[in-house]
Amino acid sequence: MTEHLDSQADLDDAIRALVRLDPRLQQVLDVAGTPSLRRREPGFTGLAHIVTGQQLSTASAGAIWGRLQVAFDPFDAEAVRRARADRLGRLGLSAAKIKTLKHIARELAAERLNLDVLANEDADAAHNTLTALPGIGPWTADVYLLFCLGHGDAWPAGDVAIQEAIKVGLGLAARPNAKQMMPIAECWRPLRGAAAHLWWTYYRAFKKREGVLGAEATPTKANAVSNNVVVAKPSSSRGKIAARSSPGPARIRPKSAKTSPRSKS
Template sequence: MTIHLDRQADLDDAITTLVKQDPRLKPVLQVAGMPALRRREPGFAGLAAIVCGQQLSTASAAAIWGRVSAAFDPFEHGAIKRARTDRLARLGLSAAKIKTLKALAKELAAERLNLDVLAEEDADAAHATLTALHGIGPWTADIYLLFCLGHGDAWPAGDLAVQEAMRIGLGLKARPTVKQMAPLADPWRPLRGAAAHLWWAYYHAVKRREGVIGDDK
């Protein structure tokens, strides 16, 4: 059964369970405190916001998405599908991101993609569905599943802040690679999404700064 993180109480319960199952997380929680649940708008708008912020700082991502969402209000796939490329470029979007947004809009318009049903799928299966789409890499897929759909087992293995937090919190010699992140998180299934929230909170408690939003390479 898929576990959802829809309310703060859901995350609190999941973190408590994780700490009981994995004693290594107890000192992490003591430093981080109970993390706040992070949720974003689901659907095309939520995924588009993440695409706009790929490999950008938090501030830069927010600025670009602010311009894009204001220019298309309400933000619907039909409008993006019809929009001129030069108009989107003037809003600060790169050619690659414009191509991704238009590809997503085309899939949604043709009803070949249903973003909402992914909330009920196994995290790995939902991840595979998203990464099969043009321009959607592993990090983008997992951030959508976790923040927009509240998928409790989504695991953002490519997130630099989570990687660095685990290096510090688990006493690793080096920041783990994306490939290494999968087995490291296996003990936390089916609550890897809750573990990610904990590691983000730990990262900010230790580093006291915002990191790069993510890496889809």
């Protein structure tokens, strides 16, 4: 049975269940405090919002998303399917993102893809369905499952912030990589998504203690993620954490660049 995190009460119950499953998490919860539920719009709009922000600073991503919403009312799969690529490009989307969004729009129109049913699928199967789409990598897939669908067992194994939090919280000698993160989280099934919320909150708590992160930022939209959360796409770069007021996850910002590094989305 797939667990869902549709309300704060759902997340609270899931965190209590996680502590019963793994008593080590009690000390993590004591430091982090109860995580706040983060949710974004589901369906094509939510996925398109995430894709739009890939490889961009929060400000740039927000500006492009704003232009898309003004230009198309509503900005949905059918609007993207019908839109000329050059028009989407003038609004700020790269050729790769246009290709990704148009492919998804065509798949939805042909009923070969249903983004909403992924909420009830096994987390790993849902992840694989999304990453099979051109331009959708593991980070994008996991963020969609967690924040747009509230999938209770989605596990962003490649997320740098969660990796670092687990290293500190479990007293590991080194930060685990994506492959090593899978067996670590096995005992948290079917609530790995709730564990991700807890580890992000823990990460933020100990980084604030170190003076790396400032005060919580105020969310920019009522339908955005309810609070700032650190979500870092996998990267080999190490750098400072940029705290952001963002309708989506914040990211690790390397010292040598103004925007987050991305490989595949």
